[in-house]
Amino acid sequence: VIDAGQPGHSVVTTCAYCGVGCSFKAEMKGGQLVRMVPYKGGEANHGHSCVKGRFAFGYATHKDRIREPMIRDSINDPWQVVSWGDAIGFAAKKLKATQARYGRESIGGITSSRCTNEETYLVQKLVRAAFGNNNTDTCARVCHSPTGFGLKTTMGESAGTQTFDSVMKADTIVVIGANPTDAHPVFASQMRRRLRQGAKLIVIDPRRIDLLKTPHGSTGIHLPLRPGTNVAMVNALAHVIVTEGLENTAFIESRCEPKQYHDWREFIAEERHSPEAVEAVTGVPAERVRQAARAYGEAGNSAIYYGLGVTEHSQGSTMVMGIANLAMATGNIGREGVGVNPLRGQNNVQGSCDMGSFPHELPGYQHVGDPAVRARFQEVWGVAIDDEPGLRIPNMFDAAIAGSFKALYVQGEDIAQSDPNTQHVEAALSALDCLIVQDIFLNETAKHAHVLLPGATFLEKNGTFTNAERRINRVRKVMAPVAGMEDWEVTMALSNALGYPMDYKHPSEIMDEIARLTPTFAGVSYDKLEKLGSIQWPCDEEHPEGTPTMHTLDFPIGKGRFAVTEYVASEEKSNRKFPLLLTTGRILSQYNVGAQTRRTANSQWHDEDVLEIHPSDAELRGIREGDWLGISSRVGQTVLRARISDRMLPGVVWTTFHHPGSGANVITTDSSDWATNCPEYKVTAVQVEKVSQP
Numbered sequence: 001v002i003d004a005g006q007p008g009h010s011v012v013t014t015c016a017y018c019g020v021g022c023s024f025k026a027e028m029k030g031g032q033l034v035r036m037v038p039y040k041g042g043e044a045n046h047g048h049s050c051v052k053g054r055f056a057f058g059y060a061t062h063k064d065r066i067r068e069p070m071i072r073d074s075i076n077d078p079w080q081v082v083s084w085g086d087a088i089g090f091a092a093k094k095l096k097a098t099q100a101r102y103g104r105e106s107i108g109g110i111t112s113s114r115c116t117n118e119e120t121y122l123v124q125k126l127v128r129a130a131f132g133n134n135n136t137d138t139c140a141r142v143c144h145s146p147t148g149f150g151l152k153t154t155m156g157e158s159a160g161t162q163t164f165d166s167v168m169k170a171d172t173i174v175v176i177g178a179n180p181t182d183a184h185p186v187f188a189s190q191m192r193r194r195l196r197q198g199a200k201l202i203v204i205d206p207r208r209i210d211l212l213k214t215p216h217g218s219t220g221i222h223l224p225l226r227p228g229t230n231v232a233m234v235n236a237l238a239h240v241i242v243t244e245g246l247e248n249t250a251f252i253e254s255r256c257e258p259k260q261y262h263d264w265r266e267f268i269a270e271e272r273h274s275p276e277a278v279e280a281v282t283g284v285p286a287e288r289v290r291q292a293a294r295a296y297g298e299a300g301n302s303a304i305y306y307g308l309g310v311t312e313h314s315q316g317s318t319m320v321m322g323i324a325n326l327a328m329a330t331g332n333i334g335r336e337g338v339g340v341n342p343l344r345g346q347n348n349v350q351g352s353c354d355m356g357s358f359p360h361e362l363p364g365y366q367h368v369g370d371p372a373v374r375a376r377f378q379e380v381w382g383v384a385i386d387d388e389p390g391l392r393i394p395n396m397f398d399a400a401i402a403g404s405f406k407a408l409y410v411q412g413e414d415i416a417q418s419d420p421n422t423q424h425v426e427a428a429l430s431a432l433d434c435l436i437v438q439d440i441f442l443n444e445t446a447k448h449a450h451v452l453l454p455g456a457t458f459l460e461k462n463g464t465f466t467n468a469e470r471r472i473n474r475v476r477k478v479m480a481p482v483a484g485m486e487d488w489e490v491t492m493a494l495s496n497a498l499g500y501p502m503d504y505k506h507p508s509e510i511m512d513e514i515a516r517l518t519p520t521f522a523g524v525s526y527d528k529l530e531k532l533g534s535i536q537w538p539c540d541e542e543h544p545e546g547t548p549t550m551h552t553l554d555f556p557i558g559k560g561r562f563a564v565t566e567y568v569a570s571e572e573k574s575n576r577k578f579p580l581l582l583t584t585g586r587i588l589s590q591y592n593v594g595a596q597t598r599r600t601a602n603s604q605w606h607d608e609d610v611l612e613i614h615p616s617d618a619e620l621r622g623i624r625e626g627d628w629l630g631i632s633s634r635v636g637q638t639v640l641r642a643r644i645s646d647r648m649l650p651g652v653v654w655t656t657f658h659h660p661g662s663g664a665n666v667i668t669t670d671s672s673d674w675a676t677n678c679p680e681y682k683v684t685a686v687q688v689e690k691v692s693q694p
């Protein structure tokens, strides 16, 4: 690794797209980044890459980059280009004035899973120490917050249990609500290798995903359930495990709390959870569910991988606990080839959660209500920390509309495009007295902003990302930030202008502070990362080089806790007015709201979102391939072109959310997970009709 600034240098850094966290050598020539070469030493990717990480980096030098700070008094005024000092001063003055007028709780900050651990840590510190409240949240709210809740409740840690390499020892691979070939391509290749070696595959998903095309063991099973019925399905699988004698009693007796196990077992053994009893709910033939349960329960090693098709439901947290129940009941925890593994969508979802971006938790998932925890942070930060949890993102929107929440700092997140029920989000943003947006492009959220602070891409900063297997990877600066400042420096300047001093010279100093305050990061430092290449947390005195497999001997909470997982039907149901159920997903060449990939050559492969509709539903409506369709839900309507496909079940339609304007979030509702408020993106009742070209 050679420092940035030297001609012809190359720098090892980490992909800023998905949660696989591939390592790349960024090769420079004459001050220009010419190639991203997959790095063989990368422990998450072993020299492999996908079309996003390898080719879609041109957005960093795109003409649309915001290169100068801008301010305006009202969103009807034109932007005024100002110096960094003036922009930060303007923002600080507005925040102070808002708090003076409306109170300490009237402002907050949102950070992003795209930013580094160090940047995310600083945003929550800014909110807690300089704003003086806990109104901090992260975009993980809208994706994997149920993972945090569900895994912490049952197994004591808000993270996946395995390394990616562990899949090579799995005999049965279960994929639930995830499409790894499009969303986590490098890990999907590893899964495919294992399937070609004969591992069995079970896919629980309303859509027939590409992984099912891979040659695999004799018990490849697709359970195409109706959207919103995950919990009924996981309960049916567990019912078969319990009633057909497939439990691992030795594991349960030695590793799990007997009272919770007893309660759960009584509940799950009830006939109403049998595959036959829930067939009418899930739509999946009972015998196929029994086959799948046997393939999972009888295998030597069974591993579960899941995605947003699990979490983005009104029962997202319940489903995560149901998955943990299955793994504990069969003893598929604590060794290679097994486990419960959330496939994180964004590069640093794991990290942004680890870094205390939630309104109720300080870094390391330490609750703000715990006086001993607060005392430790107060000693290092030199300021009192509020003991009341703050507002989650949806609560911030509601409070803004109600008039009690008046200013928001958003770092690296396009909430206007990515959060559900766009009209509601826009109403909330329009109601703010001050919106400060720090981003690399003028995104949809920035249209409502009063202060625009240029962000830096991953190529322009130092820091770390934590991938889906808890692996902390270094992000190294390849080129200078286009606007002169890295994101952590901007947050630091804002804090100083607000009167709470921050003085870090390098992100390594921020990591040192994180290690001092976060038990699972206690042994992490930049020096050690240089030496080891990467570290999987927990990294502490007991595990000085990190922890590839979690829960080998016990759980952080001692014994595992089974949870009773009652199925509750989604509020979104198909009816006469909205007879189809819409669910959403991603495609390989684009990434999330497309802000980066749409500004690269990847757009040639997917230049619009389309609606996949089953041939029978299309025929009923006289729809042909490529027709324009009006799609309406109880909250809004949009127009997309038709793609006729039998990958979906009849009665279910599917789309992506990579393009602004036409995207799904205009019609998704604000129904959300009961425990975490994660939106129910995956179930929206809609009507679809042919329309003339918009």
Ligand code: SF4
Binding pocket: 015, 016, 017, 018, 019, 020, 021, 022, 045, 049, 050, 051, 052, 053, 054, 183, 184, 185, 186, 187
């Ligand atoms: Fe980047 Fe994910 Fe592709 Fe790896 S698999 S190159 S991390 S987008």
